[in-house]
Amino acid sequence: MFFRERSGDCRYRCGRKSLWKLLSMHHFAYKDGVLHAEDVSLPRLAADVGTPFYCYSTATLQRHYRVLAEAFQGQDAVICFAVKANSNQAVLATMARLGAGMDVVSEGELRRARAAGVPAERIIFAGVGKSREEMAYALSEGIFSFNVESAPELVALSEVAAGLGVTARAAIRVNPDVDAKTHAKISTGKSENKFGIPYLDAAALYAEARRLRGLEVSGIHMHIGSQITDLAPFRDAFRLMRDLTLELRGAGHEIRHLDIGGGLGVPYSDADEVPPHPDAYAGLVKETLGDLGVRIYLEPGRMIVGNAGILVTRVLYAKAGAGKRFTIVDAAMNDLIRPTLYDAYHEVWPVSEARAGAAPVLQDIVGPVCETGDYLALERALPPFEAEELMAVMTAGAYGAVMSSTYNTRPLVPEVLVNGGHYAVVRPRPSYDDLIGLDRLPPWLSRT
Numbered sequence: 109m110f111f112r113e114r115s116g117d118c119r120y121r122c123g124r125k126s127l128w129k130l131l132s133m134h135h136f137a138y139k140d141g142v143l144h145a146e147d148v149s150l151p152r153l154a155a156d157v158g159t160p161f162y163c164y165s166t167a168t169l170q171r172h173y174r175v176l177a178e179a180f181q182g183q184d185a186v187i188c189f190a191v192k193a194n195s196n197q198a199v200l201a202t203m204a205r206l207g208a209g210m211d212v213v214s215e216g217e218l219r220r221a222r223a224a225g226v227p228a229e230r231i232i233f234a235g236v237g238k239s240r241e242e243m244a245y246a247l248s249e250g251i252f253s254f255n256v257e258s259a260p261e262l263v264a265l266s267e268v269a270a271g272l273g274v275t276a277r278a279a280i281r282v283n284p285d286v287d288a289k290t291h292a293k294i295s296t297g298k299s300e301n302k303f304g305i306p307y308l309d310a311a312a313l314y315a316e317a318r319r320l321r322g323l324e325v326s327g328i329h330m331h332i333g334s335q336i337t338d339l340a341p342f343r344d345a346f347r348l349m350r351d352l353t354l355e356l357r358g359a360g361h362e363i364r365h366l367d368i369g370g371g372l373g374v375p376y377s378d379a380d381e382v383p384p385h386p387d388a389y390a391g392l393v394k395e396t397l398g399d400l401g402v403r404i405y406l407e408p409g410r411m412i413v414g415n416a417g418i419l420v421t422r423v424l425y426a427k428a429g430a431g432k433r434f435t436i437v438d439a440a441m442n443d444l445i446r447p448t449l450y451d452a453y454h455e456v457w458p459v460s461e462a463r464a465g466a467a468p469v470l471q472d473i474v475g476p477v478c479e480t481g482d483y484l485a486l487e488r489a490l491p492p493f494e495a496e497e498l499m500a501v502m503t504a505g506a507y508g509a510v511m512s513s514t515y516n517t518r519p520l521v522p523e524v525l526v527n528g529g530h531y532a533v534v535r536p537r538p539s540y541d542d543l544i545g546l547d548r549l550p551p552w553l554s555r556t
């Protein structure tokens with residue numbers, strides 16, 4: 109069966125896997141024979157907004173935030189949603205209403221978070237290459253803290269803050285040289301990765317920070333990677349954070365907050381390894397860091413928004429290849445690049461429930477872009493989709509729309525947010541004039 113994962117089915121199974129399934133449950137399910145986002149039918153949405161489009165579920169976003177917040181109840185913890193995972197204003201505003209802070213990595217993301225109503229004091233600015241202009245802007249906004257990733261960046265932050273006559277609060281990102289056992293392109297905590305400073309250099313840099321003007325370095329930051337499905341690397345990293353906190357305190361530094369990053373994985377398919385449950389993750393944080401008297405900052409992205417979003421696409425053509433079928437759809441690698449970039453697996457669900465029961469045939473789901481790497485799913489046993497049929501590419505809410513491009517001059521696809529029986533287009537499809545109008549002809553080529 110290619111179709112074991114309907115959200116309703118898991119409710120009645122038991123065991124660790126189904127427990128996490130229940131907790132990671134989303135609100136995309138079949139009703140009256142068609143797939144719905146909460147109470148809104150996807151064929152209706154497709155008729156109203158056209159395909160392809162991203163569709164997000166408010167109830168799912170809220171659920172995941174609450175599961176995490178409840179797991180950390182009783183600990184002094186702040187959840188800062190990683191804006192890079194999904195930066196639509198409507199998603200950020202939904203998070204902000206729940207009380208989330210935000211982890212931003214550019215002035216653009218900071219502006220998005222502020223525009224969505226996130227208080228500056230709940231914003232952390234991370235990233236390996238902040239410009240001085242970005243630092244100045246973040247200081248003028250009064251954000252909570254910077255996560256600094258190198259000695260020269262620390263000097264730059266000191267100069268910018270002192271120049272403005274303010275104090276920048278900061279944590280130093282330490283690279284623990286821990287293998288997160290995730291895809292190489294999203295593993296960040298190994299010594300060969302560009303992130304943070306080597307663990308053994310940390311004490312010297314904290315000492316140096318004390319000599320610099322305009323800084324209050326009172327935190328430690330770590331983030332070891334994304335889509336992590338095992339607690340062990342977290343345990344190793346948190347233990348190192350603990351040791352470093354004690355060592356730095358011993359050297360007279362006041363360490364008041366630990367930013368433990370994001371990275372908790374989500375199940376993309378039944379065959380996947382089961383990611384740790386948020387309760388187990390929170391338990392580990394308590395066990396390893398709980399007695400330090402620090403405030404914990406979390407930077408989750410994927411686990412909040414991953415399966416709160418889908419990409420809905422329509423079949424253009426089905427053609428027989430040598431030994432397999434090619435189902436050509438109107439979404440492509442420019443709309444969802446994860447399969448191409450990370451060999452990522454996304455489940456594909458027919459929008460018509462009747463089709464879900466059809467005998468599966470081996471096929472590639474491919475887009476119109478002129479590259480062999482343009483696919484959404486390879487060698488899958490799926491129903492024999494025909495022209496005009498709709499399908500949903502699941503678990504596309506994180507790192508989907510945000511990583512899209514206009515390659516092949518394909519307009520960015522719209523985003524829709526559903527809430528119960530209501531929906532709103534939260535990013536409209538741009539027109540071709542909008543798209544082409546971004547270019548300018550130089551005077552020597554101008555027709556006027």
Ligand code: LLP
Pocket residue numbers: 190192193211234235294296331333334335369370371372407408409410411446450506507
């Ligand atoms: N904090 C920092 C410093 C990060 O670099 C990241 C993600 C996060 C938090 C959030 O991680 P999450 O909880 O979402 O795993 N485009 C890739 C993922 C890149 C992740 C980059 N950093 C993908 O589609 O899988």
